[in-house]
Every structure is written in C-alpha cells, then in structure tokens.
Amino acid sequence: MAMPKSDKPLRVGVVKFASCDGCQLGFLDLGPALLDIGLRFSIVEFGEASSRRAPDGPFDVLFVEGSISTDDQLRHLRHLRDRASLLVTIGACATSGGIQALRAWAGNDRGIAGFIAAVYATPEYVDTLATATPVADHVQVDAELRGCPIDTGQLVELLTATAIGRRPQLPSDAVCVECKRAGTVCVMVSRGEPCLGPIISSGCGALCPGMARGCYGCFGPRESANGGSLADWYRGSLGLSDERVAARFAGFTAWAPELREVIDAAGGPPGMRRAASTAASADADVDGGVA
C-alpha cells in the first residue's frame, strides 16, 4: 500500500467488529507517541477513545479490528469499504477470523443453533452467522497487521510508512528463526512440547518459547507453511492423539487455510469433533454455513 504524500493530516478511523478490543488498545498503548500522532493524522472516528464521531468517514486510512459474524456487520463493512481509500485489518480476528471462527466447526455438533442455545436462554433474540470470517473474505484489504494481539512496534512502522507514503517493512520469518536469533533452546526438541513455531509468522519475538512453552499461533501461518508435516511430527515424535493435534492448531488463527486443513484432517477441534460415521454430512454443514 502506498499513499501519495500530502500536507493535510490523513483522516484516520478505527472501527471494530467481533473482537476483544485488545488490538485497538494498541493505539492507546503507544504512550506519548499517541499524542504526537495527532500532528500527522486526524483521528476522525475511534469510538473507544473519542466522543467526536464520523462513523461514515470519509477515511484516508481505516483500521478494522474484528471478524465478520453477523449480517449487520457484513453490510456495515461493505459500507465502510466504500468510504475508505485504504483499509487496514488489525489483529487475528480481522485477518483470520480469531478464536470465534471455531464456531464454523459447530456443524460437527448441532450447528450454530447448538452454540446459541449453549449460551443464551432465548435463542430467537440472537442474530448471528454460522461463521466468523476474516475481513478479506468480503472486501478488498490493502494491508494487514497480524497478531493476537498486534505488536505495537509493527503498528508504529505501519503508521510511519503510511504517513510518508512507503511500503511498511513487516517481518515474514517463522517464529523458529526468532528463537534461533534469541538463543532460545527449542522447546519441542528439548522438552517435547508441541510448538507451532515452524509454521507461524514472527512478530511476537518468540514470546512463548522464551517462556519455555510452545507457540500457539497468534500471528498466523507464514508463507508456504506445511502444517500437515508438523502435525505428523506431533503424532510420530511427540505421540499426540488426533484430538490433541487439533487442539494445538485450533487456536487464535485456526481458520487460516493452512491450519484449518490440519484441524479438519484431525477430525475437528476439541468439543466439536466429527463423529466418524457422519463426517461427510458434517463437512457439508461447515461449508454451507454462510453467504
């Protein structure tokens, strides 16, 4: 994404769909830099931070948090896309569906109706789609910041690049590479801990291996990730059952295709496992979930 330089402050919006608000909190975690952002950017819509609203823009840059999980959200997203020159998705929910995307496997149980009934006493009051999907499934996305949550360093890089009209420099290495750089001993080799590090993009600084635990995939699959091979390693060398293999992959970026296919092959996430005899019809339910 590149934006022509301009002397006028860029009109910036921050909006959310289904999410925890933690990624937009990244803006408020910029510290005193937050106060200086106002010099180069004009924040015209940021509901969590300001009562002065411009919900319809127009926006030079619109940051979108959260995944699309209701019809209203889908309509609203399309409207916002029309009002924004650049649309940037922030965080695992917006870029790959987030933890709530796991509902797509509800078809292995009683479908989304079973999900609603598990939480709400009066299901007819609840309007929800059978899936929670990434923004890019529905509209064109110009740039993305991954992570659950996003890394504030990457946010600063993206804001800086946008302000001066160059491409942001974001890492594309695997978490494994970050461990090597940091001198962190491999938790999978030394402790037998299942770790998604070989197939997940860096961005966190290999936080979990640094804490002596396996990566659980906050930043999503890196390019040409081979999830099937890693899953075979879990089964063969670590002795994990299919259900535990699926559990490790079914985290915060589970709906990314490279992880999704491993979860499907392993029978679905825990609590949403496919019964062997109904595998075919359950697949149909999952695929037919949403427009």
Next chain:
Amino acid sequence: MSRATPHETPHETPPKVRVERTFAVDPLSRVEGEGRLRVVVRGDEVVTAELSIFEAPRFFERLVVGRHPDEVLDMVARICGICPVAYQMTAVEAFERLFQVQLDPQVRQLRRLFYWGEWLQSHALHIYLLNAPDFLGYDSALDMARDHRRIVERGLALKQAGVDLMKLIGGRAVHPVGMRVGGFYRLPSRAQTRAMLPVLDQALADAQETVRWTAAFELPDFERDPLMLSMYDREGYALDTGRLVATEGIDVDPGDWDTVFTEHHVEHSTALQATGIDGKHHLVGPSARIVLAGDALHPLAAEALESSGGVEVIRRNMFAAITARGVEMIHAIAESIAIIEAYQPPADAWQAWEPRAGVASWSSEAPRGVLFHRYEVDEQGHVTKARIVPPTSQNQLFMEDDLRGYVTGVLDLPEFEAAARLEALIRCYDPCISCATHFLRLEIERS
C-alpha cells in the same frame, strides 16, 4: 462537570408542554465495546430506560468445551483485551481449588502482582483516557492533551507502569502468556522485579496526585443509596481471596456466586443481565469495593481516600467512581512495591497437578468488579460445561436504574446535552461491553 450547563445555553428554552421525548446515544463512545442507551420520558414519567449491548456474541462458554485447563486460560484471556488477567486469574484459581493445588506462597504473591498490574493499567486508561474528558469538557483525551498535556502524560505513564508489571510476569500486557495451572511457565528473577521499583515509586506519586486532581472535580448532583457486592478479605484488599459480601445479607464463598445470583436474557441485549435470586441487583466495581472492603486498604490509599472527601461520597454518587479508581491505583502500586521488596524466586515456577472430575468455580475482582467462572470438568480435566459472568452484566440493571433516576434531573437541557450527560453517567461504570456480550450462560427468566 464543566460541559455546557443550562446557564451557558440560555437561548435553549425547554418545551412548556412535555410530550414524549427520547434521549438516545447510539453508539456509546469511550467505552470498551459496542452498546447504546435509550431513555424515553413522557411528561415527567420515565417510560423506558434501556442499555442495549449489540456487540456480536462470540460464544466463549461453548468454545472452551473439550479443552484442557491450560488451554482454557489462553482462550478466556481473549474475552477482553483490557482485562485478560482477570479472566485468567479467576479460571486458574477455580481449577486449582478443584485440583487441590497448594501454590508456593511466592508464586501466590506474583499472581497478585500480575493482577495489580492489570488494575493499574485498566484504571489509568479509564480515569485519564475515557472518563476525565467528561469532567473537563473534552471529547477525548487527545483533545484534552492540547490544553493539559502534562496531565495526560501522567496518565499514560501510570498506564505504562501497569503494562510493565504485566509484561514482567506475562510477557505482554494484552493476552499475556505466562500463567498455567500450578503456577507460571517461567518466573522473573529478583533483579528483574526490583528493576520495577523506581517506576513504581514515581507511579505512586502520580497516583496520589491523580486522587488530588479528581477529588476537586465538580460532581453532578445525583445521589442514591445502592446495594453493593464485592470480595472481602480482612487480610488484604479485595482481589481474589476471602468471601463474597454485600451491603445486606450476602456472605458466601466466592465459588458460590450462582447460589445467590442468576442471569436473564432480554431481547434488547446480547449480554445477559445478572440479578439476585431475591430480585435485587447489586453494584459491583471500584465504588462497591471501597465501601465494603475499604478497611483493608493500604494506609497510603486509606489516607488518600480520607483526604479526597471520604467513603460516603463514593457510596452515594456514581460520578465519584473516578476517585475510587484513583485510590485503588495507590493501593495496587503500594502493595506491588511491598511484594517486589519481599520477593525471592522459589525453586519451581509451577507444580504438577492431577486432574479430577468435578466443578471448578471461583470469583475474583476484575478492575470493573466481581467476575464469576464455573467449569464442569471430566476425569481428564477437560471442560464439559462453562459459565462466565463478567462484572458489566451484573451492573447492567443497575445502570438502567441510574439512567431512570438521573434523567429527570437533566430534562430541562437541550436534547444532545441531556443525552451526553446520560452517557457520561454510564461511562462512570466503565462498562466493558466486549466482556459482557458473550458468554453468559443463562437460567430460565423468572417471572
């Protein structure tokens, strides 16, 4: 509040004959998540006072089914980016009680330090970035910073001190990765923790200054005498130990919240509303804690409370919650300093545990108030059923009552101004709509 008052807008004359008027704020701003409020008044009679939460449901209580307790800790953090530790702490303590894990005392203290860090960052965020602009007449902290840059910087520094404590123990502040059943994945060294002391010394002075600042705010004249609920432990300020107590009658084990409260599902909200089984609802959060557990405050916090005007104004006036948060920041920092000064890392970061089937339930004090978790688990420790009740769902009916009571005092204002006053009242609860929307499992609505 220094927003426009009737004096400042003499050209607006209130209608002589009051027909039906609707005050609506849609959506609410400077709250976490998506909600709206709507108050309908006919003549002087309030017909409707509704707080609607339209945040999309995410079904966490269903998503954790089939999961191992350590996975549950990582999942429930994602309920809220502002208070992930509250979810992790409540869940981990529920599981550890069921599995009869006896924590090392130093690990216990680090848990509290972790939680105080979250309180500090959450309270600083609310006081400085969300709530104070209402009292000083700004739309946002960014606008406020143009005139009061040093004050906003003080708030950001306080928030950063909380973030630093969370990073020290959990690796990062949003969705930290350090906690596991039985302890932590890794412990910070004594040197790493002591490096926080200069930051906390400055934060303590800043928090004391915060209370002096907010105590001087002019509060709208709106008083009531609410029922309140909080954790209480005479050995230490309300956090994650002791009993669950109310201003009247209730005194139960924190795992037994659901024996005295229930939840209802109403059409206008994706958050369930909690109420006592006797039909009464209780205020939870900083004001309730100060009233019910104030005798366990650190002396420095107690002193600040006293000089700010005392507990009575906090009990009666919701707008004084900003000062309650400031007093709690002082407590959080003072106790954090004491924990760090006494900290000696134990030999093991965590201890092994054996799963057993049963019910794991506990309550703790999230920054916004009482948070209740209940998990049914099988012999492997995997969850078969879950229920999570966040503080905002407990405060929901209370907020509607307060809208009802407060609106009659702002009827003479122009519509937009009256609506802004109502929104400012709701903001004092620091509603976390992201938290409240999803998860509440519900009982049948009582008639």
